[in-house]
Amino acid sequence: MGGVISAPALAGILKGCTAKPSINWKPAYLSQEQATLISQVSEIIIPKTDTPGAKEVGVPEFIDLMLKDVYSEEDQKRFMDGLKKFDEDANTEYGDPFIELSADDQAAFVKKVHDEAIATEHSENRPAKRPFILMTKELTLLGFFTSKAGATQVLQYEAVPGAYKGCVPLKEAGNGKTWAT
Template identity: 55%
Template sequence: MKTVMNRRDAIRRVALLMGGAVSMPAILGVLGGCSAEPGADAGAEWKPAFLTPEQAALVAEVAEIMIPRTDTPGARDVGIAAFIDTMLKDAYPEDGQRRFVAGLADFEAHALREHGRAFLALEPGQRTAMVKQAHDPAVEAERQSTLPLDERQRPFILTMKELTMLGYFTSEPGATQVLQYRPVPGAYHACVPLRQAGNGKTWATETSRPF
């Protein structure tokens, strides 16, 4: 039987990882059926509907830095760029779309200012360092903010993180291979040792933290 991912559970997981909040457009998009599909943005046959091909390539690389392939699939493997493209097109209002695109452009401009090259032309270590440099101060600022989420105008890097994690954990590989996952419906197991109950995987209960 095909496992079914509970989208509301995925939203709760991502909210915990983001420090307790997920934006309304992201919630509505996921509950409306948007999901990442493995291989969706792989190969020359996929064309973004909202982003330009260059923007989509940048989004795919930043997402892969956030969730890299290890012994489990990475962001690129589950089609995160295609998921984000669909979410922006179908779930985000115009001002949210503009903020994301403007933030993406600023991120690329920062690479040009700091290194004299486009982000995708940088060495892998430089790309990772750039994402960390943008991410960690944004996380700290969000932790200290007392404004409601819809008044914060979450910066590009955190919107990118939110969408990456939502796409990842609503995909079948992300839901079933990375975090501990309880299929719906699932089998009943009586009392078992904790080490067996988790299969060595962790629940998504940690709050947002620096890289």
């Protein structure tokens, strides 16, 4: 009897001791919890490898400012409704809010939601407006590739283009990288 009672209590204590992800910036539009969720999702979309990840180059802050300063009220509402549903769906599927999931569960959930959104985008029942995960992906890519690291370390960048080379094989024209400008 003691084992049955203490097992849930022990699980609650252990769960309470797990460090939750946090952010080191003050959101202008999102709440602290929403900004943390966006930070986690953007880092899953563009993780740190031999180049900086989305968090490191400030993509979550970029998304926050885009929502505040650029998006229309209708798009803000659609994004926020999608964010809320995304977190609710994670809670329904895993029993915890998205930011409290393990890194593997977060990545699996983002992939599942993304794959479903892509399948819907390519179906006859395509929604009129892009779903939350695709809006977030679009903002993440925009924020990353317009950052200094994204434009100079991932894309090929020359502030002032060099000499003109008229007939160059494609393999030689950029060393396999796409042009940033």
